[in-house]
Amino acid sequence: RSIFIGIIGLMIELVADFVELFVQFLVFDTTMTLSKLSDMFLIAFAHSFVVISFFNMMKLYEAQSREKQIMKQNEHMMMVISNLYEETVHLKKTLKHTEHITQESYRLYRLLHEHEAGKKVSQELLKLAGEIHEVKKDNQRIYAGLSKLISKENMQDYMKAEELVQIVLRIQEKYALSLGKNISFISDIRGIHLHDYHVFIFLSLINNLMANAVEAIKDNGMISLVLKGSHDKIEIRIEDDGPGIPEKMREIVFDPGYTSKFDAYGTPSTGIGLSYVKELVKELGGTIKIEQRETKGTAFQLLLPIQNLIQRG
Structure with a gap:
C-alpha cells in the first residue's frame, strides 16, 4: 500500500503547509502566489517520495532477510530428513537380518526339540527366538514412525x-x-x-x-x-x-x-x-x-x- 500511504503523507503535508501560509497571511500579511503554491506542492511531493522510498527499502531488506532465513531453515530441514532417510535404510536392513535370525533360531529349535538330549537347549533357543522377535517388532514400529515422519514433512521431495x-x-x-x-x-x-x-x-x-x-x-x-x-x-x-x-x-x-x-x-x-x-x-x-x-x-x-x-x- 505504498501509493496509498504516499498520497496520505502528501495530503497531510499540503494541509500543514496551507495552514502555515494562511497563518503567515493573517499575522504578517504575506501574499500567496502561484509560484509559492507550486513550490510547496513540489516540496511536499519530494518529502513523501523520500519517505516512501525509505519505507520500501526497509521492507525489501526485511523480505530478503526473511527469505535467507527461510532458505537456511529449509536446507537444515532437508539435511535432517536426509539423515532420517539414511537411518530408515539402515533400519530396513536390520529388519531383514532380524527376520532371518528369527527364522533360523526357530528352525534350530525344531531340530533340537526332536531329540531328547537337545530339548533343554531347544527351550533356551525358543526363548532367544522370542526375544529377537520382540526386537524386530520394536524396530518395525520405529521404522514405521520414521517413514511416516519423512512422508509427512514432504516440504519438497x-x-x-x-x-x-x-x-x-x-x-x-x-x-x-x-x-x-x-x-x-x-x-x-x-x-x-x-x-x-x-x-x-x-x-x-x-x-x-x-x-x-x-x-x-x-x-x-x-x-x-x-x-x-x-x-x-x-x-x-x-x-x-x-x-x-x-x-x-x-x-x-x-x-x-x-x-x-x-x-x-x-x-x-x-x-x-x-x-x-x-x-x-x-x-x-x-x-x-x-x-x-x-x-x-x-x-x-x-x-x-x-x-x-x-x-x-
Whole structure:
C-alpha cells in the first residue's frame, strides 16, 4: 500500500503547509502566489517520495532477510530428513537380518526339540527366538514412525539438479570451514536432466561421499562434483585431491565397520558411511566404484537408473 500511504503523507503535508501560509497571511500579511503554491506542492511531493522510498527499502531488506532465513531453515530441514532417510535404510536392513535370525533360531529349535538330549537347549533357543522377535517388532514400529515422519514433512521431495548441487556445495563449504580447511568446490552439470530428482536420496548419497572427501583432505585441496544425465541413467562423479585410497584397500572400504578416521582421543568413527552408500546404490539398481586416478586423490563413480530417482507419473 505504498501509493496509498504516499498520497496520505502528501495530503497531510499540503494541509500543514496551507495552514502555515494562511497563518503567515493573517499575522504578517504575506501574499500567496502561484509560484509559492507550486513550490510547496513540489516540496511536499519530494518529502513523501523520500519517505516512501525509505519505507520500501526497509521492507525489501526485511523480505530478503526473511527469505535467507527461510532458505537456511529449509536446507537444515532437508539435511535432517536426509539423515532420517539414511537411518530408515539402515533400519530396513536390520529388519531383514532380524527376520532371518528369527527364522533360523526357530528352525534350530525344531531340530533340537526332536531329540531328547537337545530339548533343554531347544527351550533356551525358543526363548532367544522370542526375544529377537520382540526386537524386530520394536524396530518395525520405529521404522514405521520414521517413514511416516519423512512422508509427512514432504516440504519438497523433488528438486532440479542445479538446486540440489548448490545445496550440497553450500553444506560442504560450511563443513570444510568448521574443520578449519581451505577447500575449493567445483561443480559441473552435463547431459540431459529432464526431471527433478528425489531430494533425500540425492542428498544422502552425495553428502556422504562429499563429507568423506572433505575429511580426507588435510588442510587445502579441491573437490569436484560432476553430474552427467541421459534418458535412462545418471552418472555422478566425486573427485578430490586428497591422499587417496591404496589399491589393496579399495575392496574393503565398503565393508561395514571399516574406517580410517579417528578423533583426537583415538576413537574410530562408526565406519557406516560408505557401506550405507553401497547398500543404497544397490537398492536403487545402480553401481558404485572407485576409479584409479593418474594423480593423487580419490574418484568415486556412481551409475544410477533414472527411474529410481525421479517422481513417477
